[in-house]
Amino acid sequence: MNQKERKLAEESEAKRRIKLAEEVRKDFESRKEARRNIEQGWRINMNFVSGNQYCFVTPAGDLETEDAEFYWQSRRCFNHIAPTVETRLARLSKVRPTLNVRAFSDEESDINTARLSSNILRSVRNRIDLDAVVSRATHWSEVLGTAFYKVVWNFDDGNVIGTNERGHTVKEGDVNVVALSPFEVYPDSLTAEDMSQVRSLIHAKAVPVSEIEEKFGVKIEGKKIEEFSLVPYSSASGWKRPLDGDCRPYGENMEILIERYTRPNGTYPEGRLEIVAGNTLLFEGDLPYKNGDRGERILPFIRQTSLSLAGSFYGTSVVDRMIPLQRAYNAVRNRKHEFLNRLTTGVIAAEDGSVDAEELAENGLYPGKVLVYRQGSPAPAFLDAGSIPSEFAQEEERIAEEFILVSGMSEVSRNSANPTHVTSAVGLQLLIDQDTNRMHMSVESVERAVKEAGKQILHLYKQFAATKRLLRMTGTGGHAELFYFDASDISADDVEFETGYEKSPEEIREDILELFSLGLLKDEKEGFSDAMRNKLLDALGYGSFENARDISDLHLKKAERENILLRERGVDADTYDDHGLHVAEHTRALLSGGEEDGAYKDRILAHLNSHRILSEEMPAENQKIQEE
Secondary structure (H helix, E strand, O other), X not given: OOHHHHHHHHHHHHHHHHHHHHHHXXXXXXXXXXXXXXXXXXXXXXXXXXXXXXXXXXOOOOEEEOOOOOOOOOOOOOOOHHHHHHHHHHHHHHOOEEEEEEEOOOOHXXXXXXHHHHHHHHHHHHHHOHHHHHHHHHHHHHHHOEEEEEEEEEOOOOOEEEEOOOOOXXXXXXXXXXXXXXXXXXXXOXXXXXXXXXXXXXXXXXXXXXXXXXHHOOOXXXXXXXXXXXXXXXXXXXXXXXXXXXXXXXXXXXXXXXXXXXXXXXXXXXXXXXXXXXXXXXXXXXXXOOOOOOOOOOOOEEXXXXXXOOOOOOOEOHHHHHHHXXXXXHHHHHHHHHHHHHHHHOOEEOOOOOOOHHHHHHHOOOOOOXXXXXXXXXXXXXXXXXXXXXXXXXXXXXXXXXXXXXXXXXXXHHOOOOOOOOOOHHHHHHHHHHHHHHOHHHHHHHHHHHHHHXXXXXXXXXXXXXXXXXXXXXXXXXXXXXXXXXXXXXXXXXXXXXXXEOOOHHHHHHHHHHHHHHOOOOOOOOOOOHHHHHHHHHHOOOOOOHHHOOHHHHXXXXXXXXXXXOOOOOOOOOOOOOXXXXXXXXXXXXXXXXXXXXXXXXXXXXXXXXXXXXXXXXXXXXXXXXXX
């Protein structure tokens, strides 16, 4: 190719990139316009939760505050929505799901894979504080009805493994999970009921142009962003927090970063990812992650809803249902207070010209006041306002009962009250369980989302963990357990997930005591083995006491650590080892897949031989002590 042809090819490629960037940007604008009404509903929800409950959406699509018809009208907010949301969030935080991996079969290799996968998930959960991520997403879903998780591989995370040709450090990378608000996610279809029905999805947000230049190496001119749905909800970086009414949100020197993800299709068998900022195409290529159940490339997003809607991609929340009741409740309480003001302050009737009207309006008829009025005129007096109508109390009570019906939170959970006068512990627990059952759809959505996140985490490790990694986990009794693994040791397609709930220490102790009273923890000799005794002490919080540890358990832990070290190098036995326990543990490792690795097998056999030599050299009296 000569210089002229090369120049023409470069110009053609530049035009194609500009055209593609324009097409992605127009696609984003059309999706944003299609869901504009939904966004306004989300903004109304956020305002009602925060206490701004006299706002409404204008025909132009802006959010404004409703003005009082008269200056004297009461405009207080009696917020019942925020306590309900807080109660639901507190209840959902107690049923935070954890992920355990169950072996696909009873084979030792599947059991080891399940144990390794469980440890990887626990390690990722602690490292990224997955509970906090789930809490943020749950907060979004409870207020707006929908939230999303984005599971990605961060190449700038993890341990340093070397340097590149430019002298920059290269890290091994690690998984990251981010909670996203629904404002940032734009599907191609608003009627899709599941992520599997979404063919393409856009993730858009406003970011500083300095961050774009640092990440993509492209310098873009920034601008002021004034769109509510795109400005970040954080003031830590100096960006304005979104406000409603006349105060519009904005961010200086920013640009909208648009990421369009497309599922694999006939044109793109590996899917497509296009990233655009302004009119510049920053990246185009295949979907980066093989995160599907069969290793296919799918969208790295997970959807979580509070209450799902038929034929809708976005869910709904109890806030949507409570807003009409909240408006009615505020109206009743404010009209009631206005009536009370009339009863206490009074309305004065005076004949025209009989008194100084301005002085009377300013000071009223306070106690001890000397009132001078025109001779022959009737004295000013308070009008009889009557008494508060009983309809006020009846309507207020009816709306309060509807709050309970609509929100699904009874007074037992929300107000710690017991209107039913149930006194037995079983009866109170049944009332609490009823509230939990009403939240089953929300709980189930959190379970599904975390379960899918666990699957994608393992798939990303399967894809990117090419080199040997060392995983350190805290085992039973506070022991450190080390695991060497790489992508070949992870089989995300051959495991089944069990989603369970974390119990509080008090609940664990109660369960242990109940099992103890039933005699289910005893062995065939109606006693307790040393292993069972150690597990009970650990569960009850006494595992850290030195006198509570059984020496055989310490020997087994040492043998497990040696098995890990033997994968990399040879290890000699120690004279103080309990050779019988060590030989059994090393033999178990040999029979659990160690035979397939020739070097690993040779190291285990050499180590077993060192135990045999030391055992033969041990004096008879020491052997007798160990056996005892």
